[in-house]
Amino acid sequence: MNTVLDHLRLMARNNAYANERLYDACCRLSQAEFEAERTGFFPSIRETLNHNWEVDRYYLDALKEEGQGLSVFDTQHLASAAELKPAQKSADEDLIAFCDRMVEGDLDRNVAQDRGKSGVFHETIANTLLHLFQHQIHHRGQVHAMLAGTSVAPPQLDEFFLEFDRHPSAQRFWETG
Known part of the structure; x- marks a missing residue:
């Protein structure tokens, strides 16, 4: 890895790998387990994953300068992990x-982010990409902890960067990089 661009590209791939896992x-949870109230910033796995998806769409809209802004949050939450995946x-x-x-040259370019009344x-x-990756890691960690209280064991999410430790399903993200 030689540049900031290489790092950000790998972070995007790591993000996709961790979300997939x-x-x-x-998707192996019952719907009741998926919706059950749990301890976390959001009250359930369902709400946390919907939040991650919403925020990804918000920042992607800003990064791609598509102009939807806060309207991305008007999309109805998806009901199941099978719909969200x-x-x-x-x-x-x-x-x-x-x-x-x-x-x-794109790295230092500014993009507008509508913060409503602010x-x-x-x-x-x-900085937007760094924030987006950190946001995803933060909330995936919360879902990971919530899974510990279900019938489904939380998966390893950090077996991506180190070659000796890389999960087999992570390899395809490296090969497309």
Whole structure:
């Protein structure tokens, strides 16, 4: 890995890998377990995963300068892990494609982010991506902890970067990188 761009591209792939593993586990939950009230920032696995999907769409909209802004939050929450999995996968694929198209000069370019009553703020693409990855990691960790209280064991999500420790399903994300 030689550049910031390489790092961000790998983070986008790691994000997709970790989401895939987490959703594979969540899809094995009963609907009652998926919706059950749990301790976390959001009150259930369902609400936490919907939040991640919403926020991914919000920041992707800003990064791609599509102009939807806060209206992305008007989309109705999806009811099941089986519905959310392909929706999240689509957002993850969009994020990978966005990172793959970036050139060095894009990193310092500002993009508008509508914050409602607080106004429109401008942030660099690099900082927006770093925030988005951190946001995903933060809430995936919460879902991971919530899974520990279910019939489905939480999956390993950190077997991506180190070659000797890489999960077999992570390899395809490296091969497409």
